[in-house]
Amino acid sequence: MSDTSTAYDAPSSIPKPKWRPIIQAGLVGNIMEWYDFAVYGYFASIIGTQFFPSEDPAVSLIAAFGAFAAGFLMRPIGGILFGRIGDVYGRKRVLTLSVLSMAIPTVLIGLMPNYAAIGIMAPIMIVVLRMIQGLSVGGEYTSSVVFMIEKAPKNRRSFFAMWSIWGAIFGIMLGSGIGAAAAAIFGAEALADWGWRVPFLLGALVALTCFLVRRAIHAEEQNIGSETPVRDTFFMHLGDVFKVIMLDIGYAVTFYVAFVYLVTYLKVIDKLPEEEALNINTGSMIILLLLIPITAILADRFGRRPIIILGYLFLSLGAVPFFEMIHSAETINIFLGQLGFVFGFACLTSALTVANVDMLPASVRCTSYAVAYNAAVGLFGGLTPLIVTWLITETGDPVVPAFWVAGTTGFSLLVAIFVYKETRPRHFAK
Incomplete structure (x- = not known):
C-alpha cells in the first residue's frame, strides 16, 4: 500500500463545534450536484419537446437523454481536471470551483430560449451546458470526500465521509420532490410551457448556500501535493x-x-x-x-x-x-x-x-x-x-x-x- 503520511493526515481530534462547517461543506455540494441530476431526469420529456423537437416524441426524449448522457461522458475528464486542481492548489479551491461549474449551467438551462426561439443553437447549448456539468460531477464527489476525510478526526472518518453520499441521495429526493410539487402546482399545460424552468432556477438558491458555506470554511493547506x-x-x-x-x-x-x-x-x-x-x-x-x-x-x-x-x-x-x-x-x-x-x-x-x-x-x-x-x-x-x-x-x-x-x-x-x-x-x- 502506498504511504499516505503527508500534510493531509487527519488530526487525532478536533473540537465538536468545528465539525459542522466541515460536514456542511461536503454535504451541500453533493445535494446541489444530484438535485440537478434528478430535476433534469424528471423533466426530460419536456426538455425533449422544447429543445429537440421532432414529429416522434420518442425521438425527442432520446435526444434529451443523449444530452444527459453527454454529461456522464465528461465525468472522467472532469475527475482528472478537478482532481489536479485539488492536489496542486488545495481542497478548498476545488470545492468552490466544482459547485460553480454545476450551478451556473443549471440556472442557464432554466433561462435558455427553446428551439422555437433560437433554432439549432438551443439544443447545442443544452449539450454544452450538460458537458460542463459533467465536468463538475466528475470532480465534486471525490474531492468533497477527500476533503472531509482529511479534516476528520481519525476515529470519526467514516462518520464524516458518509455525508457526501447522504447529500447525494438527499439531493435526488429533493429534486424529485420539487419536480413533483411543480407538476402539482402549475398543471400539465403551464408546466410544459414554462413551469419546468422553476426547479432549475430554484437551484440557484441551493448553489448560493453551497458557495457561501464553502467560501467560509477554514482550510490551512501548505505543502499541497x-x-x-x-x-x-x-x-x-x-x-x-x-x-x-x-x-x-x-x-x-x-x-x-x-x-x-x-x-x-x-x-x-x-x-x-x-x-x-x-x-x-x-x-x-x-x-x-x-x-x-x-x-x-x-x-x-x-x-x-x-x-x-x-x-x-x-x-x-x-x-x-x-x-x-x-x-x-x-x-x-x-x-x-x-x-x-x-x-x-x-x-x-x-x-x-x-x-x-x-x-x-x-x-x-x-x-x-x-x-x-x-x-x-x-x-x-x-x-x-x-x-x-x-x-x-x-x-x-x-x-x-x-x-x-x-x-x-x-x-x-x-x-x-x-x-x-x-x-x-x-x-x-x-
Missing part, C-alpha cells in the same frame, strides 16, 4: 488506482441496480404502475438515509474492513433471493427484497469511501481517487442497466440481474479480504 498529480497517478500509482477500482466494482453495480435500474424493472418486468414503483424506490431511499449513519458509526467502532466484508457478503449471497422477492409482484415482498440491497449498500457507503482514500497517496489523492471512482462507476455501474437488460433479453430469466450483482460483489468481496489492508486506530473517539 505533487505538482504533476496526473502523471504521477498514471505512472507511479496506477496499481493503487486499480485496487480501488476492483474494490468499488460491486458497490457501483449495486447502486445502479438497486436505485437506478430497479424502477424500470418494476414497471417493465413486474408490470407495476409507475407511481407504485417510484413510491417503493423512494421509501427504500429514505431507509437508506437512516441506515447510513448507523453503519458509519459501526465502521468507526469496529473498522472499515469488517463492515465492507459484511456488506459484500450479504449482497453476494443475498442477490438471488432478493431478486426473487422483487419479481414476486407482491408489493410487500418487492419492498423487502429491495431493503436487502439497501442494507448491503448501506454497509459499503462510508466504510468503502474511507478505505478508498486510505489506499491512495495524499499527494495525488484527489486525482487518483477521481480516476478510480469514475472508472468503476462509469465502466461497471453506468453500463449495468444495459448489461442486465441484455441478459434478460438473451436468457428470458427475469432474475438473471441478480447473478450480475452476485458476481461483481463476490469479486469485490475477495478484494476486500485479500487486498485491502485496514489502517485504523484501535480506540474509538468518545
